Amino acid sequence: MSRRRRDGGVPAPLLVPALLAVAFLVLPLAGLVVRAPWSQIGPQLASPGVGQALRLSLVSATLATAVSLLLGVPLAWVLARSTLRGRSVLRALVTVPLVLPPVVGGVALFLVLGRQGIVGRWLYEATGFSLPFTTAAVVVAETFVAMPFLVISVEGALRAADARFEDAAATLGADRWTTFRRVTLPLVAPGIAAGAVLCWARALGEFGATITFAGNFPGTTQTMPLAVYLALQRDPEAAIVLSLVLLAVSLATLLLLRGRWLGRTVSA
Amino acid sequence: MTHRSLLAVAAALALTACSGPPVDGAAAGPTPDGSDLSGTLTVFAAASLTDVFTTLGEEFERQHPQVDVQFSFAGSSALAAQLTQGAPADLFAAADEAQMARVQDAGLVEDPAEFAANRLVLAVPPANPAGLRPPEGGAGVPSLADILTSDVTLAVCAEEVPCGAAAAEVLAAAGSPATPDTYEEDVRAVLTKVELGEVDAGLVYVSDVVAAGDGVVAFAFREGEQAVNRYEAAVLTDAPNPAAARAFSELVRSDAGQAALGAAGFPPS
Numbered sequence: 001m002s003r004r005r006r007d008g009g010v011p012a013p014l015l016v017p018a019l020l021a022v023a024f025l026v027l028p029l030a031g032l033v034v035r036a037p038w039s040q041i042g043p044q045l046a047s048p049g050v051g052q053a054l055r056l057s058l059v060s061a062t063l064a065t066a067v068s069l070l071l072g073v074p075l076a077w078v079l080a081r082s083t084l085r086g087r088s089v090l091r092a093l094v095t096v097p098l099v100l101p102p103v104v105g106g107v108a109l110f111l112v113l114g115r116q117g118i119v120g121r122w123l124y125e126a127t128g129f130s131l132p133f134t135t136a137a138v139v140v141a142e143t144f145v146a147m148p149f150l151v152i153s154v155e156g157a158l159r160a161a162d163a164r165f166e167d168a169a170a171t172l173g174a175d176r177w178t179t180f181r182r183v184t185l186p187l188v189a190p191g192i193a194a195g196a197v198l199c200w201a202r203a204l205g206e207f208g209a210t211i212t213f214a215g216n217f218p219g220t221t222q223t224m225p226l227a228v229y230l231a232l233q234r235d236p237e238a239a240i241v242l243s244l245v246l247l248a249v250s251l252a253t254l255l256l257l258r259g260r261w262l263g264r265t266v267s268a
Numbered sequence: 269m270t271h272r273s274l275l276a277v278a279a280a281l282a283l284t285a286c287s288g289p290p291v292d293g294a295a296a297g298p299t300p301d302g303s304d305l306s307g308t309l310t311v312f313a314a315a316s317l318t319d320v321f322t323t324l325g326e327e328f329e330r331q332h333p334q335v336d337v338q339f340s341f342a343g344s345s346a347l348a349a350q351l352t353q354g355a356p357a358d359l360f361a362a363a364d365e366a367q368m369a370r371v372q373d374a375g376l377v378e379d380p381a382e383f384a385a386n387r388l389v390l391a392v393p394p395a396n397p398a399g400l401r402p403p404e405g406g407a408g409v410p411s412l413a414d415i416l417t418s419d420v421t422l423a424v425c426a427e428e429v430p431c432g433a434a435a436a437e438v439l440a441a442a443g444s445p446a447t448p449d450t451y452e453e454d455v456r457a458v459l460t461k462v463e464l465g466e467v468d469a470g471l472v473y474v475s476d477v478v479a480a481g482d483g484v485v486a487f488a489f490r491e492g493e494q495a496v497n498r499y500e501a502a503v504l505t506d507a508p509n510p511a512a513a514r515a516f517s518e519l520v521r522s523d524a525g526q527a528a529l530g531a532a533g534f535p536p537s
Contacts, residue, residue, distance in 0.1 A: 107460075116465040132466050133421070133449045212457070215450025216426060222451075229453065233345035233428035236352075 029247065036244055037237045044241040049218055049227065053242075054249060057223040060135065061203035064142035068150045068199050073192060076154035077180065081163075091155075095148045102145055106212025109144060113137075113213075137214035138221050142203035149202050150195040157191020158184070197254060204250055306334035309512040310356065314344045314363035314430075314499065315456055316386065316475055320532035321361070324525060328516055335512050343454040345429050351376055351504070358513035361501040361520075364430035368500040377502035383520050384499040384534040386473040387492040388434050390415055391462045391484040398468035402487055412442035412489040419446075420468040423458045426451040430497055431458070435471040437495040459484065473497070478533030499534070 010018070044050060078084065079091050097105055113120045115130035124130050131137050165187060169179040185192075207225040214221040216230070224246040232239040309328075313321050318341045325337040340347065340357070344367040351360060352374045360377060362368040368380045390412065392400050398420045402410040416422070424439070425432030432451065439445070449467065452458045458470040463483040477486040501520060503513040519525050 107464075110464050110466055114464060114466045130421075130466075211453055215423070215461075216452060217448075217450050230426050230428045230451075232349060233343065233426070233453075236349060 032240055032243055032247065036240050040237060041241055041244070044238060045245065049222075050242065050245065052219050053222050053224045053227040054245065056135070056138070056219070056221075057204055057225075057246070058249070058253075060138045060142055060223060061146075061200050061206075063139045064146055064203040065150075065196055065200040067139065067143045068147040068203075069192070069196060072147045072150040072195075072199075073154055076151045076158060077184070079151070080155045080158035094151060097145055098148045098152075102206065102208025102210075103212050105144055106141060106209040109137075109141060109209065109213040113140065132213055133215040133217065133221060135214075135220055138210055138223060141209040141213045142206045145206050145209050146199040146203040150192075150199040153195030153198055154188065154192050157188040157195075160191075161187045197257060201250065201254070204246070304334070305332045305512045305515055307509045307512065308336045308338055309358050309509050309516060310338045310340070311359045311361065311513075311516065312340045312342075312347045312351065312355070312357045313359075313361040314347070315341050315454055316363055316473055317341065317361055317499070319479055320475075320528050320534070321520075324516075324519060324528055327524070328519055331519075332512070332515070337516070343429050356508060357504055358507040358509045359501060359503055359516055361499065362430075363499055364433070364497045365500060366433070367430060368502060372502070375505070377504055380500040380502035381517070381521070382498050382500050383517075383525075384529045386475055386497045386499065386534055388431070388438055388471045388495060389474050389477055389486040389488050389492060390469050391459065391472045391477055391480070391486045392469045393462055393465040394482065394485055395465060396485065397465065400469055400487070409488055409490040409493075412438060412491050413445040415487050415489060416442075416445040416469065421466075422446050422448045423450050423452055423461045423467040423470040424448045425455055425458055425471070426453060429454055431455040431471070431473060434495040434497055438471065438489070438491040441491040441494055442489070473533075474535060475533035496535075 075094065079087055079094075084090070100108070110117060110132065112118050113131050115121060115124040115132065120131060131140065161184070165183050166179050169183045170176075174182065205225055206223070207229065210221070210223060211226050211229075216222050216226050224242060228239050228242045228246070231242055311321065311325070318339075321339060321341075325339060329335060329337055340350075342350075344363040347360065348362065348367045348370045351357060351371050360368070360371060361383070362371070362380075363386070365380075368377070371377050372380060390400070392398070398417070400415055400417070400420065403414050424435040427433055427436050431454070435448075439448075450461070452461070455472050455476055459472050459476050459480055461467045462470040462472070463480060472484075472486075474486070474488075477484055501517050503510050503517065507513050520529075
């Protein structure tokens with residue numbers, strides 16, 4: 001009896017707010033679909049600028065996710081497992097990009113990595129290379145904004161994971177690096193995957209830090225969100241079409257990943 | 269609470285305007301000295317007008333203590349988009365005729381009037397990393413092609429916004445002496461990148477250079493005269509407070525208003 005209720009019914013105090021949440025989150029998307037000038041979608045998709053912006057968005061968001069995984073997972077481990085003093089201060093510091101308006105993040109990146117920046121100046125004088133207005137700058141801006149999402153997710157997964165498996169590995173003679181690779185990583189893989197998806201989605205939608213730090217140049221730094229914003233200035237209908245394209249591609253990617261890669265972990 | 273009661277007054281005025289006799293200007297009954305203007309006045313103005321309109325707004329509130337002036341400053345294109353989406357405003361001040369035409373075509377304003385002009389100059393960081401300067405001993409205003417070299421890092425506005433349309437025009441007129449490295453979303457973003465020294469040069473308005481003070485050095489060039497932005501203001505047809513909007517528009521075009529615009533770097537229109 002109680003088992004069937006758990007499977008089927010949703011208590012009203014949860015159902016009503018949940019339905020409101022669905023309406024709140026889904027109606028704006030429905031608005032995009034309803035108001036879309038469907039006849040324009042073909043010509044818009046065929047224009048070379050859209051393909052270029054879409055490709056750049058996908059490539060830079062994926063690279064930003066890769067960099068975030070490479071640096072963010074170790075950072076999450078340090079935050080969750082190490083006995084470092086001042087960890088809570090460290091955690092607060094590395095999650096600052098979450099609360100920082102992205103435009104401010106872009107200016108801050110200039111001050112450090114720009115060609116007049118603290119580090120960038122030195123790089124520019126030594127090699128003549130300046131980071132802003134390059135595709136690499138897009139990846140840097142997206143990583144800055146998106147990596148905290150991955151770090152928070154993975155740290156949460158690490159804290160929820162049973163540390164006794166790691167202790168057991170240690171008593172069997174594994175050193176901490178081996179334990180991390182062979183025990184911890186497989187244990188928190190679902191958390192890492194969820195964090196990576198969140199990070200990728202955030203990077204794909206990134207606007208403020210990108211347009212500030214990387215600028216806006218078709219083919220080099222103009223990602224889809226930038227193209228949408230500028231289209232909105234002149235032709236709102238084109239902006240709706242571009243938004244739908246980005247929406248469709250990101251939904252398709254996430255659903256595909258979910259089916260293939262996250263399938264088991266979601267049902268678990 | 270004060271705000272709410274002001275809104276109530278504004279709403280009452282709007283109702284009076286609808287039901288009152290269809291005599292132009294009679295709605296809120298402005299006397300010649302405008303002393304019984306009241307309520308909230310909402311002005312949507314181009315980002316480049318931020319400093320000068322804020323000053324004029326304070327002056328307006330001094331003249332009409334019953335009026336609360338609220339500004340929304342943004343790129344003209346963004347403001348035009350907001351207005352066509354139904355944003356409530358009394359007065360729209362756009363940085364070029366094209367954006368005003370968008371709002372006019374949507375039937376939201378009538379009879380826009382020009383009140384200022386602006387033209388582009390080449391701004392460089394004070395350190396001038398690319399060593400750009402007009403040729404020595406040249407007669408008259410130099411061409412943009414004489415100042416720019418092809419290897420500079422150059423920021424301009426995106427063509428979707430007024431300053432970008434003007435930038436494309438002057439670059440073409442000068443024979444494309446350099447290719448932009450970034451198309452920024454508005455003129456203040458171009459100015460920021462010049463001030464930070466991240467680009468060698470940027471095309472911005474004269475008024476932005478005045479606002480930046482010592483932050484940038486600017487060079488005028490003769491193609492600038494061919495792409496002058498004309499600033500226009502218009503009262504919205506369904507403005508909640510049309511009388512105050514007209515009064516503010518008159519202040520902007522008055523001698524005092526024109527002097528303030530001139531001091532802020534807007535060349536006389």
